[in-house]
Amino acid sequence: MSQPIPIIGAGIAGLTLGRCLLLRGIRFVLYDKASSKPRHNYAITLHATAYRPLLKALDIDERAFKSRVAVDAENGGAGRIGSHVSLTSHNGLYDTSSSFRANRAKLEELIREGLNVRWQHTLQGLESTPRGPRLQFDNGESCSANLVVGADGVHSTVRKSLLPSTRLNILPYIAYHGKRKMDRKTFNDIYDPEMKDSNVIESKHGNVVLNISVNERKDEEVSVSWIYSRPVNGDPDPLHRPDRLNADAQNIPEELFEEVGTLQYLPPPFSDMFDTKKLRKDRVLHWLMRKTLVPSPDLQNLLATSGVCLIGDAVHAEPIIGGLGANAAIIDALRLAETIASSERSGISNWYDARYAAWQQGAKESERSMAEIHETSNMRGSSL
Numbered sequence: 001m002s003q004p005i006p007i008i009g010a011g012i013a014g015l016t017l018g019r020c021l022l023l024r025g026i027r028f029v030l031y032d033k034a035s036s037k038p039r040h041n042y043a044i045t046l047h048a049t050a051y052r053p054l055l056k057a058l059d060i061d062e063r064a065f066k067s068r069v070a071v072d073a074e075n076g077g078a079g080r081i082g083s084h085v086s087l088t089s090h091n092g093l094y095d096t097s098s099s100f101r102a103n104r105a106k107l108e109e110l111i112r113e114g115l116n117v118r119w120q121h122t123l124q125g126l127e128s129t130p131r132g133p134r135l136q137f138d139n140g141e142s143c144s145a146n147l148v149v150g151a152d153g154v155h156s157t158v159r160k161s162l163l164p165s166t167r168l169n170i171l172p173y174i175a176y177h178g179k180r181k182m183d184r185k186t187f188n189d190i191y192d193p194e195m196k197d198s199n200v201i202e203s204k205h206g207n208v209v210l211n212i213s214v215n216e217r218k219d220e221e222v223s224v225s226w227i228y229s230r231p232v233n234g235d236p237d238p239l240h241r242p243d244r245l246n247a248d249a250q251n252i253p254e255e256l257f258e259e260v261g262t263l264q265y266l267p268p269p270f271s272d273m274f275d276t277k278k279l280r281k282d283r284v285l286h287w288l289m290r291k292t293l294v295p296s297p298d299l300q301n302l303l304a305t306s307g308v309c310l311i312g313d314a315v316h317a318e319p320i321i322g323g324l325g326a327n328a329a330i331i332d333a334l335r336l337a338e339t340i341a342s343s344e345r346s347g348i349s350n351w352y353d354a355r356y357a358a359w360q361q362g363a364k365e366s367e368r369s370m371a372e373i374h375e376t377s378n379m380r381g382s383s384l
Contacts, residue, residue, distance in 0.1 A: 003145045004029045005340070006135055008123055009152030012104070013312030013329035015111040017149060020057045020337030022115065030115060031137070033122040033152075037112070040104040042179070042225055043071050043199065043213045045087065046079075047094040050327035051102075053334050058110065062098075069106040071199050072217040082198030090324060090365035093358060101199045103216050104326070123157045128306045147345050148308045149336070151329075154290055155246065156314035162306060163298055170242040171289040171319055173370060175229040176256055178282035179215070180273070187222040191269040203270050205263060207231055207376045212273050226273050226282075228260060229321055231374050242288060249285045256284075289319035289370065293363050299352050309348050311336055316359035322369030328362055331355075 005021065007014045010032035021028045046069075055065055063078075070079030079100030081087065087096040125136040126148070134144045150158030159166060191212070195201050199214040208230040215223040232240045238255040241248070257276045266274060293316045302308050312329035332355060339351040 003027075003132075005147050005149060006031060006143060006145050007149045007151055008032075008135075008158050009150070009156075009312075009314070010034070010108075010112070010117045010119075011151065011153055011312070011329070012108060012111070012326050013314075013333050014149070014151035015108055015115065016054065016057070016330050016333035017151060017311065017337055018115050019111050020334055021340065023057050024337065024341045026337075026341060029143070030117045031121040031123070031135075032117055032119055033157075035120050037117075037119070038105075038108070040108060041223060042104055042215050043101045044104050044107075044326045045081070045099055045324070046102045046107075047087075047089075047096055047324070047327050048098045049094045050330040054111075054330055057334070060110075065110075066100060066102075068110050069102040071101045071103045071214045073103075073106070074219070075217045077197075077199075077217065079199060080197050081200060082196065085198065085200055085202070088322065088324070088365065088369045090362055090369075093361055093365065094324060094327060101214070106216075123152070123161075126158060126161050126306075126308070133307045146307060147340075147348075148306075150308060150310045150314045151312050151333075152314055154292070154313040154317040156310065158308060159294065159310055159314050162302055162308060163294060166292060166294050166298070168290045168292050168317070171291065171367065171370060172232040172240070173229060173289045173319075173321070173374065174232060174237065174239040175227060175287040175289060175321055176239075176252070176284055177287050178226045178279060178284040179223065180226070180278070180282050181221055181223050184218070184220055184222060187217075187224070190272050191222075191224070194267075194269055201269075203266070207374045208263070209373055210263075210266075210270055210274060212269060224273070226279075227287075227321065228256070228274070229374065241286065244286065244288070249287075250283075252284050252286060287320055289321060290317055291319055291323075291363055291367065292317045293359055296352065296356050300349055303345075303348055303352070307345065309336070316363060318362055318366040319370055322373055323366040324362065328359070331358075 004027040007030045010030050018030050066078040089096050122138045124138040132146045133148045136142045201212050203210045211227040213225045261276045311332040318325045339347045
């Protein structure tokens, strides 16, 4: 292409696309609104269908890859997921035979090596001109291009500005996520006996699901996340705030701690993790289970009239629980890079057609997985 391709968003999708374009000698520029390199210090599940094709772009073998990004890499682990955990494959969409738990920050750091990301570039406006799309950033900079890729996540500014009729659907579940750091002795004494060599564990109480996941294991310290989730209970449900602003995610209602406090006879390590006195000291976020899928005709029209392509959560967001958005984003980027290299902008329409069925399946299966996870039953393995 005659001009560099602006990629808006330096998350997993944008970074993977940039890495793959760099490998092919195709010019691009990565823009992100963050003020510096973000530190997404939490765990995600990676499936072989997504990460193995990525290895070539990273010029790394699988063992070395896991030793760099696994949540327990610093302790010589490989992000093992225990046999008691039930992995969702989205009805065969993903190969789960060698899935593992990766630290997202480490994954992004690895993919980002050698890439020039222009931080503090918040997209302010995007307009179509006879010469192609033109971008304006809030710091006064601007650029024009033949093709723009929107990889800026579930709250995509690109999507909102050009497809304002697309809405995020909020599924009827409440979910609260907390982070805690503890010394290694505490983890070894209380958590290891139950988790053993796994990095995630789950307990179920009626339709309430309690999840504990290792984010990062170090010699002296372990970072752990917890999730408290259940279906919405009544209208109104004090823990369900579907209309909250993004800035209000840290405003946690007192009812959460009261509700957690009613759980009786929790075994360790859940009794320690969900101790309400300790929960109050954690960094807690209210998660909304969002999903969206931009209609195919809108995507094709946007590409034809504006020269803009959307990938990852910007076009097909899956809920955090039960969803596999990170895996889908990697595959999107890998295949889009191939398309750009072989046919530039003209082939992206076919790329949309080829990927759309998988996006539809992902949306359907992630919602089904959410329902299965929260079915009222005895304790079961988690679905990641």
